[in-house]
Amino acid sequence: MDVAIVGVGMHPFGRTPSMTGLxxxxxxxxxxxxxxxxxWSDIECGYGGSQDAGNADAIxxxxxxxxxxxxxxxxxxxxxxSSLHAAYTAVKSGEYRNALVLGFDKHAPGAFNATxxxxxxxxWYGEVGLMLTTQYFGMKIQRYMHDYNIANEALIxxxxxxxxxxxxxxTAWRRQALSREDxxxxxxxxxxLRKYMFCSPAxxxxxxxxxxxxxxxxxxxxxxxxxxxxxxxxxxxxFEVFSPSQPVAHADSPTVIASRAAFQQAGIGPEDxxxxxxxxxxxxxxxxxxxxxxxxxxxxxxQWLRDGHTKIxxxxxxxxxxxxxANGEPVGASGLRQVHEICVQLRQQGGARQVPGKPxxxxxxxxxxxxxxxxxxxxx
Amino acid sequence: xxxxxxRSTALFTNDRYPKPRYIMSDCPIHPNxxxxxxxxxxxxxxxxEHCGEVSFPVQSSCRSCSGSGSSVIELGDxxxxxxxxxxxxxxxxxxxxxxxxxxxxxxxxxxIEMPAGVRVESRLLTADADKLKxxxxxxxxxxxxxxxxxxxxNLCFAFDIVEND
Ligand SMILES: [Zn+2]
Numbered sequence: 001m002d003v004a005i006v007g008v009g010m011h012p013f014g015r016t017p018s019m020t021g022l023x024x025x026x027x028x029x030x031x032x033x034x035x036x037x038x039x040w041s042d043i044e045c046g047y048g049g050s051q052d053a054g055n056a057d058a059i060x061x062x063x064x065x066x067x068x069x070x071x072x073x074x075x076x077x078x079x080x081x082s083s084l085h086a087a088y089t090a091v092k093s094g095e096y097r098n099a100l101v102l103g104f105d106k107h108a109p110g111a112f113n114a115t116x117x118x119x120x121x122x123x124w125y126g127e128v129g130l131m132l133t134t135q136y137f138g139m140k141i142q143r144y145m146h147d148y149n150i151a152n153e154a155l156i157x158x159x160x161x162x163x164x165x166x167x168x169x170x171t172a173w174r175r176q177a178l179s180r181e182d183x184x185x186x187x188x189x190x191x192x193l194r195k196y197m198f199c200s201p202a203x204x205x206x207x208x209x210x211x212x213x214x215x216x217x218x219x220x221x222x223x224x225x226x227x228x229x230x231x232x233x234x235x236x237x238x239f240e241v242f243s244p245s246q247p248v249a250h251a252d253s254p255t256v257i258a259s260r261a262a263f264q265q266a267g268i269g270p271e272d273x274x275x276x277x278x279x280x281x282x283x284x285x286x287x288x289x290x291x292x293x294x295x296x297x298x299x300x301x302x303q304w305l306r307d308g309h310t311k312i313x314x315x316x317x318x319x320x321x322x323x324x325x326a327n328g329e330p331v332g333a334s335g336l337r338q339v340h341e342i343c344v345q346l347r348q349q350g351g352a353r354q355v356p357g358k359p360x361x362x363x364x365x366x367x368x369x370x371x372x373x374x375x376x377x378x379x380x
Numbered sequence: 381x382x383x384x385x386x387r388s389t390a391l392f393t394n395d396r397y398p399k400p401r402y403i404m405s406d407c408p409i410h411p412n413x414x415x416x417x418x419x420x421x422x423x424x425x426x427x428x429e430h431c432g433e434v435s436f437p438v439q440s441s442c443r444s445c446s447g448s449g450s451s452v453i454e455l456g457d458x459x460x461x462x463x464x465x466x467x468x469x470x471x472x473x474x475x476x477x478x479x480x481x482x483x484x485x486x487x488x489x490x491x492i493e494m495p496a497g498v499r500v501e502s503r504l505l506t507a508d509a510d511k512l513k514x515x516x517x518x519x520x521x522x523x524x525x526x527x528x529x530x531x532x533x534n535l536c537f538a539f540d541i542v543e544n545d
Pocket of ligand 1: 428429430431442
């Protein structure tokens with residue numbers, strides 16, 4: 001059975017001191033239900049997660065105790081992608097006629113702090129100051145830039161694009177465009193990455209309503225078809241976060257294998273994609289992910305950025321809503337924001353940030369610790 | 381040396397650990413990370429009995445072949461800098477320190493490729509971005525990190541640039 005997205009809802013990302021994360025999740029759910037024209041009591045199952053804002057299945061306390069099957073999911077920064085994948089397979093199997101996918105979160109300001117034991121690592125690793133995702137991102141892109149001869153200008157160009165796109169997105173958190181100089185002179189966080197090249201933990205919520213494609217027209221004139229959803233974890237030899245060591249042997253990253261699986265499911269290739277949302281925890285991640293998802297060769301990114309290929313209006317617009325850099329990263333919701341943005345763009349509802357040329361196909365990629373990637377391919 | 385007064389985390393100061401004198405109240409921060417006490421300490425790793433892959437820290441199950449059973453081997457004290465960064469802000473816990481954002485000193489972090497075929501993540505004794513270069517030789521050092529409950533220090537490994545190689 002094929003699967004369609006018939007309703008999307010969002011509580012804007014950023015900071016909402018007056019609402020809990022769960023309440024933001026309820027606001028997004030109500031918006032998605034209204035968008036699909038479906039009642040809460042008619043939703044048959046739900047999948048969702050949050051890292052710091054409580055159990056997603058508590059949503060029934062806000063929405064109504066309808067008795068639906070609800071499963072709480074947590075997979076780090078890939079939580080949203082994993083929730084969507086679970087809902088996708090539930091509807092695809094024919095077991096459920098429809099499903100809610102929900103992600104919300106509310107994080108304290110500042111970098112995340114992780115506990116080694118939760119990741120199967122001994123305490124000393126955290127005590128001596130190695131348990132930081134920011135270090136990993138700095139070291140990963142440092143080596144990548146060395147291997148593929150990429151200069152700092154590429155890191156700056158990604159951030160400049162993100163904040164420009166954020167400035168024309170009314171639901172973005174960071175809505176001020178930044179100059180190349182603002183970015184290049186911002187505080188050094190973890191070489192070679194500076195403050196405005198990193199996203200920040202934030203708050204926000206996204207909800208999606210899925211149903212079978214046969215039923216989709218009952219709810220909307222503009223269903224978005226979910227042609228593929230794939231989640232993969234790391235192989236031995238992939239350089240991932242929270243690794244006290246890594247082997248010299250090289251293996252393809254989880255992004256490469258998830259992307260390949262998704263393209264195979266959808267029966268199309270990277271050249272068929274009109275618009276993409278790629279995990280941009282920091283500028284370097286977007287650069288690496290352009291190639292790992294198959295859109296360009298390793299090392300071509302700098303020229304792509306110089307030519308503006310990933311800007312709105314370029315040949316492959318990337319992170320048209322400003323991505324994680326301009327929206328912040330509420331872990332439970334972040335991967336679903338990417339899917340929400342593709343739906344908005346394919347429905348031609350992007351306003352000032354609408355990609356021209358009536359895009360038909362979209363692609364999302366979320367990456368989470370300690371090496372999980374989730375990819376979807378969507379079309380109208 | 382008055383050990384009981386050394387409550388501060390004197391991690392990786394410019395005062396090198398006094399070789400070859402060992403202070404008996406000092407002990408490694410975790411077992412099986414490096415040989416100690418030793419005049420020329422070596423990092424320790426695990427060698428998988430089934431596929432020969434090397435792990436760090438020592439791990440009994442193998443991430444490569446799913447086998448169980450490994451022996452402890454010495455990884456040596458020299459390697460090559462594979463990648464690096466500098467930690468420029470004071471980490472939150474579980475980082476152990478008595479520094480504040482005002483007194484925080486940035487520190488280097490890198491992966492050192494060891495001849496045994498594993499890249500080990502480590503603190504670096506330099507935080508100077510201009511001095512760190514991918515491919516440069518690096519030397520293992522053992523340094524006091526934090527105060528332990530025996531009046532001495534927890535010792536941790538780090539790597540330093542080889543100046544006159
Ligand atoms: Zn093995």
